[in-house]
């Protein structure tokens with residue numbers, strides 16, 4: 130069989146962009162996008178994306194150029210996920226909640242040639258450009274006007290070269306989109322959330338995005354033509370690849386500018402939403418809001434991005450949501466591990482189901498291998514649910530590397546063939562993984578490693594607690610002790626004291642894991658993607674000094 134080799138017919142580069150051509154044929158007359166009073170069909174989304182790609186090419190955008198976008202979940206943001214790479218360029222979606230200084234740094238770092246700006250992010254973009262060093266060329270600016278304000282104001286700030294719609298209008302609908310010469314060509318540049326350090330520029334290729342998109346659809350069992358509500362920002366790792374995924378299955382994308390529980394519940398009812406995604410903070414808001422109402426029809430919700438406390442999972446499921454739980458990093462494009470659900474687990478009571486579902490799980494189908502290794506020996510940890518190690522992965526959706534940062538790239542993409550995630554976890558006897566912490570968040574008390582996630586999951590079961598985060602506080606004797614920062618639910622008739630919270634934990638946790646300090650806060654500091662900023666809390670805890678002078682262990 131040696132003479133049988135790869136040939137042009139069987140080795141064309143994998144890319145998710147072809148999903149849109151197919152959607153225009155199969156689902157041409159079906160609704161692709163709904164946003165307020167605007168709606169499109171799949172043939173319109175296809176045509177508009179080609180027109181935009183053609184305009185980008187005529188503007189001088191070439192293969193490999195970076196084109197950025199600063200926009201929430203609006204139709205233009207969806208179209209750009211196809212149009213930009215169809216012009217050969219690399220899409221860089223920027224988080225709209227970042228400050229001007231960070232946006233400026235990212236635009237400079239990526240050498241972005243053109244920036245699409247949502248109408249509400251104009252001042253952020255203009256300030257970011259004003260902070261550019263004099264020797265750097267800022268990107269061209271294109272304004273995305275909202276369908277709501279179209280026609281109201283026809284003038285635009287002179288610093289914008291044109292509007293998004295004018296680019297669409299003048300483009301050629303028959304444009305032949307630029308296929309990648311190699312499937313290893315970059316397609317997106319995504320900056321990490323900056324939870325543990327400054328954001329790093331993750332570059333993914335067409336092949337990685339193709340596999341991750343198909344993988345995520347299979348893993349979540351997404352059927353044809355779902356009604357998908359965009360509660361997860363598309364700028365967060367391209368909405369875990371469901372931007373391209375919705376074209377693959379001909380779904381209807383319900384776009385929404387911002388997360389608000391009342392609006393979300395009303396859109397679910399109005400459009401018959403079947404699927405949505407969100408970080409655990411979204412589940413917490415949905416199940417803790419005054420607008421919370423049990424659903425008429427079940428809605429599939431996929432959560433990832435941070436550890437979901439079992440208490441939040443069971444509260445969300447009791448409303449009629451069917452929660453799936455996955456794990457991934459910007460560096461993996463989307464989800465790479467998921468809590469693959471077994472039918473026999475359905476017979477367990479809600480709390481037990483939630484406990485099982487809070488585990489991150491097993492590798493998804495296209496991930497070659499996932500393991501947890503001992504940091505010293507590099508060997509797999511025991512499957513005993515208690516031996517800690519670092520989660521490592523290998524597979525097609527691992528990033529090409531960090532832009533202009535070979536040191537950081539080689540630190541996590543190591544010579545031994547693994548991608549080191551920086552997450553610490555255990556493997557249970559049934560082979561399911563569970564994250565215990567990020568390596569930087571592990572608390573070491575009296576020489577013992579203590580999982581802040583485990584303490585938090587107990588705090589979340591307290592009826593008065595809204596959100597909780599546990600970090601290390603220095604201690605003269607133990608080295609570190611757990612310090613809990615909590616926000617309380619609104620409208621409590623009686624607020625618990627610090628001692629009561631500690632006693633609540635003492636009844637449910639080994640003594641060394643019980644927080645020695647409890648701090649009440651109105652709100653916990655978060656990253657722009659909704660993750661609790663533990664390093665900020667750690668600084669506060671550090672500033673409080675030692676938690677004890679020589680005391681005996683509780």
Ligand SMILES: Nc1ncnc2c1ncn2[C@@H]1O[C@H](COP(=O)(O)OP(=O)(O)OP(=O)(O)O)[C@@H](O)[C@H]1O
Pocket residue numbers: 321322323324325326327328329432433434435436437454455456457458459460489550551552564567658660
């Ligand atoms: N299901 C999950 N359970 C627990 N943690 C999760 C889960 N999914 C993702 N995470 C956490 O999110 C991290 C990936 O987040 P992301 O790529 O958005 O940026 P970040 O790591 O928060 O930012 P930075 O690398 O800049 O600090 C993972 O490494 C992990 O710690």
